Amino acid sequence: MTSDTVEDPDAALGEDRSLLIVDDDKPFLTRLARAMESRGFTVETAESVEEAVARARATPPAFAVVDMRLADGNGLDVVATIREKRKDARTVILTGYGNIATAVTAVKLGAVDYLAKPADADDIYAALTRQSGEKVAPPENPMSADRVRWEHIQRVYEMCDRNVSETARRLNMHRRTLQRILAKRAPR
Known part of the structure; x- marks a missing residue:
């Protein structure tokens, strides 16, 4: 196992393994949902801010992966709703349009990590299960x-x-x- 993953995934996930994945890229959403289910999560998906906020209000997830830019708005609204309903939720923001200001805002709203697309399921899993204070290992093969x-x-x-x-x-x-x-x- 790499140093940026938790040795005991069950301990990192805890009892509640509910995961909400929000992305308007349907093929990516489907692939990521399957990958996270195989890692022990109970996955729900949403393709819009409106749908994600409704799901978060109805059953706040323990974990969430949220795309920053969605067709009907900003993923930060979803992060804020999840945090409002469940303080211990671990949320990761995905974005293809990264900048420092939105990363800082995401963390202030309660996101535990901010990943640039294209991020793979292993990177997302590591971000969701990383213990606070645990350092992120540098990538093996960073993009040129x-x-x-x-x-x-x-x-x-x-x-x-x-x-x-x-x-x-x-x-x-x-x-x-x-x-x-x-x-x-x-x-x-």
Whole structure:
């Protein structure tokens, strides 16, 4: 086992293993739900802020994984609702649009960790079960700077509904430069 995972997962999970996963990316949501069920969680899912808040109010989960940006609002509203209903809940924020201000806000609202997408099930499980004060081990194979840049460009491109001109404008980049980047394969 790696040093960033808990030796006894049952001790980290406790008796209540309810987990709410909130993400508007249906394939990712389905994969993560299956992966977390195989790790001992009782999983509920939601694809919107409205649905997640309703679930959290009805049955506050012991654990939650919440995407920061959802189609109908901000995942921080879900974190706040969970924290209001259940002070001991362990919530992890996932985001493709990370910045320091939202990370600080997420932690102030009660999130125990803030992970950048793409995060895998092992990273999420480790964040949910990590004991307070336990240090996070550095990643074995961190993404290269080129890959991080490419991922960011792809997210903005998707956010702009795959409109090259709008994406180039938002990234303050020449349209042709962006077209060349989009035509290439993803760096490793």
